Amino acid sequence: MTVAASFQTTPPTPYMWSLVPGTDNIFIYPLIRKSSVLCSNAYIIKSPLFFLVIDPGSDPEQIEDIRRAIMAQRGEQPIPVFIFLTHCHIDHFLAVDLLMDQTFNGEIICHPIAADAIETMNRDITLANMNGSVLPVCRVRDRFFWPDGVTANLEGRPLPIEIRMLEIENGYAIQSYIIxxxxxxxxxxxxxxxxxxxxxCYRIGRFICTGDLHLAVTPGIAGRQGWDNNKIAVSLQTIVKIGKRNGITHILPGHGNIMDFDKTIRIFLESSKEALRLNDLALFDRERSMYLSEYAIVLLEEASNIFSIISARLLKISYYLDMLGENESAKSILSAIDSDMLDKTVDEFNSFIMELKGKRGTPVILKAVQFSRKVNKIFEPERISGLFDPCFLRRIKILLSDFVNVVYGVCFVDQETLFDLNDTVEGTIATLRREHVEPYRIFETLDNDQEFIDELTKRIAYTPLFSSTRFSFSPAQEKPYITADRLMFQDILSALLEQLAIAGIEYISLETSRGGNGTVLSVTPGQGSKPFILRESKMLYLQHSMKIAGGIFKKIVSEEKEIYQFIF
Known part of the structure; x- marks a missing residue:
């Protein structure tokens, strides 16, 4: 039965003691940090019998805050301090030993798996291997329960723990540990x-402390050691049911601000559905973390370049329309996308990377995911669809969405299709050379002012990048069928050819072949007005993208010529 919320629903104030609603004599002191994967929030619980620290975190300064808050309340006859963990990832407990010295004497009580990981200094389960953290040497005082076959001295337990079976729904029940x-x-x-x-998770009155449960399906977190999508889905639904049954008002998360339970229900249930979708994710280990953080930097630069091109073209169109006296149309063009907000978002990401001073790993990845999602909300390509090549606009959307998928480790097999590489290369070249304005269309619009302005705008926007480029294509005699993401491959090939055209390369040779290394498309630029050098960041972007598409991109230097190869 759901309990009516007729009580106060104000969240507890950070860094202040307050009575926990639904209790007679339990107080809480939340330590809420700016969201960071480096250190969790912490919560101090005070009863007449003991202090309880939930997730002390990894920051020594936070530990000092915890010590000060407890010492100010402890009095002359110290009551014991116990430490509960929502889980044993390093951001939740790395500095715990600073609460376990002789003057403070904090004692850990946790899940048996966490206890074993802490005592054996298991670098995999604790995720210490993700960033090279040195684990503290400490002992666990007690476990909530003991595995079958292990005998515990129940009389010597620091806290009495009663184990009950709690029915959740339709015969499904879990163990509940009552303190x-x-x-x-x-x-x-x-x-x-x-x-x-x-x-x-811990229920204290009308609060539930859930650790990182609400973040469990987040890219950069999903797929880590010990992650299980089916169990996440069940756990999220279980907490929702427990919350409704007990009239919970607020969720105390491991990261971020305290959340209203009614609003959290939707988040938990949507995350539960998302968890069930995330099957067979790649293991998110240190090697993968380093790769993805480098990819994130490449993503930033590529996205920044694309937005610069878009902004410059919109400014050009607006300028000429204004010169022609079409002031309203000029203003409309400039407001087609929020360039200022896009620039601000890119700058924020750039500043964040600079602040890390070369460090890589999860913080970079999570920031890049946040960046991708924010840009997807701001950037609406349909508003400028008539002013740019559709493939160009699709590229930025795919760039951002694919990064999130790669962070998850999801491989959408249905995007990989069997296709003829020869036909695809010829089709890509034809698309790049196709004129995107009809020669006589503007004369047909003279009787309609708006249609005339629209057609004029398209002509101002049109940049015939390949008008002076000559292509030579030598297809393999035997049709080279390959399996890959065809659309993504076309985007990657277009991106390379655009770089060559921008550099003034007037002749580009393309050749497909089959051999021991697989099926290969070789792109050889001819002489240009100036030496062509593919930027390292662009090279990395093409390499990362081809990896996602299902192939390899590399550069070969032969007889003072650079040959770019797409290998399948």
């Missing part, structure tokens, strides 16, 4: 695996 806090007050713990095999 008496004083009088009628109880703290209830639940095993909610998925984000990590040791994940726990």
């Amino acid at each position: 008496p806090a004083c009088g009628n007050d109880r703290i209830e713990a639940f095993h909610t695996p998925g984000h990590s095999p040791d994940s726990m």
Whole structure:
């Protein structure tokens, strides 16, 4: 039965003590940080019998804040300090030993998997291997339960823990661990695996502390050691049901601000559905983290270049329309996209990368995912669809969405199709050389002012990049059928050919062949007005993109010539 929320629903104030609603004598002191993957939030719980620190975090300064808050309340007769973990990832406990010295004497009570990982300094389960962190040497005082076959001294437990079966729905039940806090007050713990095999949630009155459960399907987090999408889906639904049943008002997350439970229900249920979709993700280990963070830097530069091209062309169109006296049309063109917001978003990402001072890994990846999603909301290509080659606009959308998919480690097999490489290369060249304005169309619009302005705008926007470029294509005699993402390959080939045309290369040779290395498309630029040098960032972009498309992109230097190869 759902409890009516007739009580106060104000969230607890960070860095202040307040009574936990739904309890008689339990107080909470939340330490809420600016969202960061480097250190979690922490929550101090105070009852007449003990202090409880949930997820002390990895930042020594946060530990000092915890110590000060507890010492100010402890009095002359110290009551014990216990440490609960929502899970044993390093951002939640790395500095825990600073609460376990002789003056403070904090004691850890956690899930058995977390206990074993902490005591054996397991670098995989704790994710210490992701950034080279040095794990603390510490002992766990107790476990919420002991594995079958292990005998525990229950009389020597620092806290009495009662285990009950809690029915969730239709016969499905989980174990609930009840810790008496004083009088009628109880703290209830639940095993909610998925984000990590040791994940726990804690109900204190009308609050539930959920750790990273709400982030478990986030790109850059999904797929880590111990991650299980099916268990995440069940755990998210379980917490929603427990929350409704107990009249929960707020969720206390491991990262980010305290959340209103009613709003969180939607997030949890949508995340549960998303989790079920994320099958067979690639393992998100240190090697993959380093690769993705480098890809994120490439993404930033490529996106920045594309937005610069778009902004410059819109300015050009607006300028000429204004000169022709079409002031309203000129203003309309400039407002087609929010260039200022796009520039600001790119600058924010750039500044973030600069602040990291060369560091790579999860922070870069999560920021890049945030950047991609923000740009997707701002950038609406349909508003400028008549002013740019559709392939060009599609490229930026695919660039951003594919990055998120790559972070997840999702491979959409249905995007890979069997196609004739010869036909695809010929089709790509034909598309690049095709004129995007009809020669006589403008004369047909003279009787309609708006149609005339639209046609005039298209002509101003049109940039015949390949008008002076000569292509020579030598197809393989035997039709080279390959399996890859055809659209993405065409975009990558177009991106390379555009760079050659911009550099003034007037002759480009393309050749397909089959051999021991597979099927190869070789692109050889002829002499240009100036030496052609493919920027390193563009080279990396093409390499990353071809990897996603299902092939390899590389450069070969032969007899003072550079040959660019697409290998399948």
